[in-house]
Amino acid sequence: MKVRIDSELCQGHGRCYDLAPGLFGDDDEGYGQVLGDGILPPSEEQAARLAVANCPERAIELVEES
Amino acid sequence: MTIDERFSRDFREDRGEEPEGTRNPIVTGPVSDWATDFSHLEPEWAADPYPIQDNLRQQCPIAHTDRFGGGWLPTRYADVAEISYDTERFSSRSIIMSNFRPPRETAPVGGSPPISSDPPFHHDARKLLLPAFTKTAVARLEPGTRALCHSLIDDFGGQDVVDAARDYAQHIPMRVIADMLGFPADDAPQFRQFVENTLEGVNLPPEERIARMSALFDYLLEQIHDHIDNPRDDLTTFLINAELYGRKLEPSHVAGTMALLLIAGIDTTWSAIGASLWHLAKEQADRERLAAEPALLPTAMEEFLRAYAPVTMARLVKNDMQWNGVDMKADDWILLSFPAANRDPAQFDRAADVVIDRQVNRHAAFGLGIHRCVGSHLARMELRVALEVWLARIPDFTLADPSAVTWSTGQIRGPRTLPLRIS
Numbered sequence: 373m374k375v376r377i378d379s380e381l382c383q384g385h386g387r388c389y390d391l392a393p394g395l396f397g398d399d400d401e402g403y404g405q406v407l408g409d410g411i412l413p414p415s416e417e418q419a420a421r422l423a424v425a426n427c428p429e430r431a432i433e434l435v436e437e438s
Numbered sequence: 439m440t441i442d443e444r445f446s447r448d449f450r451e452d453r454g455e456e457p458e459g460t461r462n463p464i465v466t467g468p469v470s471d472w473a474t475d476f477s478h479l480e481p482e483w484a485a486d487p488y489p490i491q492d493n494l495r496q497q498c499p500i501a502h503t504d505r506f507g508g509g510w511l512p513t514r515y516a517d518v519a520e521i522s523y524d525t526e527r528f529s530s531r532s533i534i535m536s537n538f539r540p541p542r543e544t545a546p547v548g549g550s551p552p553i554s555s556d557p558p559f560h561h562d563a564r565k566l567l568l569p570a571f572t573k574t575a576v577a578r579l580e581p582g583t584r585a586l587c588h589s590l591i592d593d594f595g596g597q598d599v600v601d602a603a604r605d606y607a608q609h610i611p612m613r614v615i616a617d618m619l620g621f622p623a624d625d626a627p628q629f630r631q632f633v634e635n636t637l638e639g640v641n642l643p644p645e646e647r648i649a650r651m652s653a654l655f656d657y658l659l660e661q662i663h664d665h666i667d668n669p670r671d672d673l674t675t676f677l678i679n680a681e682l683y684g685r686k687l688e689p690s691h692v693a694g695t696m697a698l699l700l701i702a703g704i705d706t707t708w709s710a711i712g713a714s715l716w717h718l719a720k721e722q723a724d725r726e727r728l729a730a731e732p733a734l735l736p737t738a739m740e741e742f743l744r745a746y747a748p749v750t751m752a753r754l755v756k757n758d759m760q761w762n763g764v765d766m767k768a769d770d771w772i773l774l775s776f777p778a779a780n781r782d783p784a785q786f787d788r789a790a791d792v793v794i795d796r797q798v799n800r801h802a803a804f805g806l807g808i809h810r811c812v813g814s815h816l817a818r819m820e821l822r823v824a825l826e827v828w829l830a831r832i833p834d835f836t837l838a839d840p841s842a843v844t845w846s847t848g849q850i851r852g853p854r855t856l857p858l859r860i861s
Contacts, residue, residue, distance in 0.1 A: 384568070385804060385810055386573050386814070390573075401565065401569060402568055402571065402572040425800070426740070428801065429806065429807075
């Protein structure tokens with residue numbers, strides 16, 4: 373599984389980097405960024421689901437790696 | 439001394455005696471029917487708007503009023519979201535629903551960019567501000583905010599009852615934004631006047647409203663002149679020097695953005711802190727749980743923001759149209775109620791309950807879409823620190839007199855009198 377941010381939808385609310393700081397960070401303007409390659413370790417799965425469930429813009433996705 | 443020609447004369451002189459635009463008769467008095475005659479400026483709404491909004495959502499769900507020259511109040515989350523995202527058909531050129539509509543030519547800049555701006559200008563005006571308001575940037579203000587909260591509580595002395603709105607909540611955002619703008623801390627009492635004039639003076643006669651807004655802009659021009667003479671590392675100097683499209687900002691843009699940061703920075707956060715303390719004062723189980731489990735505070739805080747969202751915005755309809763079953767006219771107001779959206783049962787389980795460990799919480803307290811509150815990270819920092827310090831210092835507190843609590847009127851809702859028994 374990987375995490376993705378749709379940068380067209382992200383408005384910089386920052387819920388992802390509040391709730392899952394191991395997976396997301398902020399850029400110089402406060403928009404969310406995926407840290408590293410976005411591959412989701414099992415230990416971060418709960419945090420990732422919280423980030424998805426709390427993004428007001430529905431900009432975060434968990435995608436199956438192909 | 440630096441010469442900056444832009445501010446050598448008052449930019450307001452260019453637009454004549456009175457701002458052009460459309461004025462409507464002021465209609466006040468009890469609301470006959472909330473579905474057809476709503477007003478967010480009446481005492482019933484200020485005291486408790488949620489049952490009104492819940493009824494409208496079930497029955498209407500888009501209310502209308504002839505007051506303010508005509509306007510609509512959507513109450514479903516889906517409608518509020520759709521309007522927030524639709525900047526093609528809804529303009530932000532005025533975001534305070536009043537009896538005055540600024541002329542159409544004010545778009546896309548508006549009087550207080552970027553909140554009053556439409557695309558494409560909006561994006562560029564907003565981009566200037568974003569770096570100063572990231573979570574990383576505002577984290578630098580946290581130690582000072584924490585020290586301020588402690589000193590406010592120290593000042594309570596041995597009192598048994600304190601007014602948490604007047605003596606605690608309001609001072610926190612006032613001092614923080616005054617520091618960011620580089621305004622003297624001693625001027626804070628004036629800021630409260632400016633805030634009330636802008637947001638609660640909506641139904642005053644136009645001459646009085648203009649006079650009151652002039653006082654705010656007189657103050658801002660004074661600060662601009664002081665910063666031109668003595669530049670420093672703050673947002674005022676930043677805005678004076680900022681450039682857009684290869685040139686310095688228009689003087690009205692500099693002053694309008696300063697007005698926005700001052701007004702929007704203060705009573706919103708003041709309201710959020712006050713409403714959270716009000717809730718905790720009356721709900722013993724939530725208060726005891728949060729005092730015992732401080733790690734739950736960030737989650738609980740989001741729930742307070744959902745349930746007591748302080749901010750309602752406004753939009754103006756651009757052209758006549760049928761929209762989700764209603765017949766909107768050009769220049770009709772939209773009262774864009776994030777509080778109503780946040781209590782829509784179609785969007786939130788147990789929407790009417792305050793659930794402090796709610797895990798799924800896509801609330802819209804800071805808006806949705808391109809106008810997401812620029813200060814949301816600052817507001818969250820202030821709210822978290824204010825509640826952390828209060829709960830650590832005063833874990834046990836109750837409403838001293840529930841009937842003495844008063845709430846602000848208008849688009850920003852929060853307690854303005856909040857007597858709490860703290861011992």
